[in-house]
Amino acid sequence: MESTSPKPTVSQLEQWMVQGKVSEIYQLFGSLPRHAQTLMLEVQRDKHIEFLTKGLKQLGPSFCVLDANRPWLCYWILHSIALLGESVDCDLEDNAIDFLSRCQMPHLATTYAAVNSLITLGGDRALSSINRLDKLRTFLLRMKDPSGGFRMHDAGEIDVRACYTAISVASVLNIMDNELVQNVGNYILSCQTYEGGIAGEPGSEAHGGYTFCGLATMILINEADRLDLLSLIDWVAFRQGVECGFQGRANKLVDGCYSFWQGGVFALVQRLSPIIGEQLRSSDIGDGEHTTGRREAVAAYDLSEGESGSAGSPCQGKLSDIGFSFLKKPAELGPLFHSIALQQYILLCSQVQEGGFKDKPGKYRDYYHTCYCLSGLSVCQHSWSKDANSPPLPRAVFGPYSNLLEPVHPLFNIVLDQYNEAYEFFSGS
Numbered sequence: 001m002e003s004t005s006p007k008p009t010v011s012q013l014e015q016w017m018v019q020g021k022v023s024e025i026y027q028l029f030g031s032l033p034r035h036a037q038t039l040m041l042e043v044q045r046d047k048h049i050e051f052l053t054k055g056l057k058q059l060g061p062s063f064c065v066l067d068a069n070r071p072w073l074c075y076w077i078l079h080s081i082a083l084l085g086e087s088v089d090c091d092l093e094d095n096a097i098d099f100l101s102r103c104q105m106p107h108l109a110t111t112y113a114a115v116n117s118l119i120t121l122g123g124d125r126a127l128s129s130i131n132r133l134d135k136l137r138t139f140l141l142r143m144k145d146p147s148g149g150f151r152m153h154d155a156g157e158i159d160v161r162a163c164y165t166a167i168s169v170a171s172v173l174n175i176m177d178n179e180l181v182q183n184v185g186n187y188i189l190s191c192q193t194y195e196g197g198i199a200g201e202p203g204s205e206a207h208g209g210y211t212f213c214g215l216a217t218m219i220l221i222n223e224a225d226r227l228d229l230l231s232l233i234d235w236v237a238f239r240q241g242v243e244c245g246f247q248g249r250a251n252k253l254v255d256g257c258y259s260f261w262q263g264g265v266f267a268l269v270q271r272l273s274p275i276i277g278e279q280l281r282s283s284d285i286g287d288g289e290h291t292t293g294r295r296e297a298v299a300a301y302d303l304s305e306g307e308s309g310s311a312g313s314p315c316q317g318k319l320s321d322i323g324f325s326f327l328k329k330p331a332e333l334g335p336l337f338h339s340i341a342l343q344q345y346i347l348l349c350s351q352v353q354e355g356g357f358k359d360k361p362g363k364y365r366d367y368y369h370t371c372y373c374l375s376g377l378s379v380c381q382h383s384w385s386k387d388a389n390s391p392p393l394p395r396a397v398f399g400p401y402s403n404l405l406e407p408v409h410p411l412f413n414i415v416l417d418q419y420n421e422a423y424e425f426f427s428g429s
């Protein structure tokens, strides 16, 4: 007898993508012919590069307009290209360096984007174009508020993003000092909410973007132990939805960009196990049925620390070296989220087969979502590796192994090779 519901085709799936039907996409993906499934699960490298290169060219020809979004577009595009293991041609690179070295001020977010872009381009010309000691350090100090927080720009808002962008740039450029760091921890601490996540400013709602920024900042200033990491982990673990992607905050829709903002939080947490162990041991676990998980976690920590002997030792040495040392520690914890499910969301719901990524089915692709979906995908693929430099096992990578992206340094969201080159370059002075 003939079936009344014929098997869906790839174009029907694309139709559902446009209509935003996530559950239909998953349900019926399974009944596609194998070759069509394989196609859908592949990172469409060539198409993404085509989309990204087109965007980069559109920023030119001489990158001459200094509007606030351009350094961000540059970073989103250059970082995406680097994650895909490619580089840009010489003319585009020269134009980008000239443009970026002219626009490192007067806004912290664009400064961060410009610095990360130049580090991503790499090489002496790009790295030495950053006037870090005179101009940049003076600018960072001018943005600092007596509360400990940073302002985004002169007379601008003080928030967790400003703290992160200032501290991230200072750390990666080796210009961190006590004056910059003073009271930043108090400010971030005042933004951790009753839910466990971190808000943009005191009294606001916890959000994934700010939770990433706040946690990364606390790690970079060696004060992560001051946060309530147990409630932060509880909060972020509950942000992965039934659609497999992450939402930015409670009761909101999932969105591909949170694959990095929330996924990145997990990548950081994986290397905080001594502090988490300490907080678990001193937490009031109680003896109710619902506390079994926590008691088991304490027991597991006691065991693993017995094996590795890595109790929460404070970080020694230079402030700017914390980011570098952080990745030298093994990731003693496995991923505390469903990393395969997230890869499924990114590839089936956010990836646009013609190139680029989007927030969710029903939306259009853009460079911001392309950057943060690819960053999140890389975090997932490398989330089972204890050592940041060792390639993941095939079972950690959803779809063909050729989907594997370059690893990032999760504190800065810079591809690891490029971060290491910058670390070497700036560590001498």
Ligand SMILES: CC(C)=CCC/C(C)=C/CC/C(C)=C/COP(=O)(O)OP(=O)(O)O
Residues within 6 Å of the ligand: 109, 161, 164, 165, 207, 208, 209, 210, 213, 247, 248, 249, 252, 253, 255, 261
């Ligand atoms: C380094 C740097 C500048 C980081 C930025 C971090 C970041 C993404 C912050 C999120 C800001 C925010 C509250 C978005 C909510 O938008 P929405 O209400 O449209 O989205 P939602 O419904 O998903 O919460």
Ligand SMILES: [Zn+2]
Residues within 6 Å of the ligand: 255, 256, 257, 258, 359, 369
């Ligand atoms: Zn988004």
